[in-house]
Amino acid sequence: MSVISNYKYENGEILYVGDYKSHKGNPALLRSDSMLKAIGKSINIRVSGIKSTRIPIVILGNSPITDSYFHKVDYLKTAGVVQGFWSLNPHPIDSAHIQQTPKLGFRTIEDINLLRELIGELLRHEMNYFSSMISKRKLGEFIRIASQQNSDEEKAEKFLHLLQTEGDK
Numbered sequence: 001m002s003v004i005s006n007y008k009y010e011n012g013e014i015l016y017v018g019d020y021k022s023h024k025g026n027p028a029l030l031r032s033d034s035m036l037k038a039i040g041k042s043i044n045i046r047v048s049g050i051k052s053t054r055i056p057i058v059i060l061g062n063s064p065i066t067d068s069y070f071h072k073v074d075y076l077k078t079a080g081v082v083q084g085f086w087s088l089n090p091h092p093i094d095s096a097h098i099q100q101t102p103k104l105g106f107r108t109i110e111d112i113n114l115l116r117e118l119i120g121e122l123l124r125h126e127m128n129y130f131s132s133m134i135s136k137r138k139l140g141e142f143i144r145i146a147s148q149q150n151s152d153e154e155k156a157e158k159f160l161h162l163l164q165t166e167g168d169k
Contacts, residue, residue: 073105
C-alpha cells in the first residue's frame with residue numbers, strides 16, 4: 001500500500017479527508033512488511049555474486065519511516081548493504097515525521113535538484129561492497145598480502161580478490 005493521504009470526490013470537488021494517521025492502513029515504508037522485503041531483497045542482491053558488489057542500492061518510497069527502523073536504516077547504510085532509503089514525497093503529512101536519520105540512511109528528498117545530486121554522487125564513486133566471516137588470522141594475512149601492492153587501488157583490488165577467493169573455498 002503506498003497511499004499517504006485520503007481524498008474523496010464530492011459534489012464535483014476533491015476533498016482532503018486525512019493523512020495515513022487517520023485510517024487503518026500504513027503507506028509504503030511505514031509498513032514493516034515493506035521494509036523487511038526491501039531489506040531482504042537488498043541483502044539478496046548483495047550476496048548474489050561479485051558483480052552485484054558494485055551496484056548501488058537505493059530503496060525509494062513515498063513516506064517517512066517509523067521510529068523502529070530509525071537505527072536499522074542507518075546501520076544498513078553504514079554497513080554498505082544499501083546506499084539509502086529515500087522518500088520522494090517532501091510533504092507526506094502535515095504533522096511531525098522523520099525527515100532524515102543522523103547517518104542519512106533515510107532521507108526525505110526535498111526537491112529534484114537534491115535527487116540529481118544524490119544520484120550523481122552514486123554514479124561518480126566506484127564503490128565495492130564486501131563482507132566476510134573469517135578469522136582474525138586469515139584477515140591479517142589478507143591485509144599483509146594486499147599491503148604489498150604498490151598503489152592504494154591495487155591494494156584494494158588484491159584485498160577484495162582474496163576475500164572473494166576465500167568465499168569460493
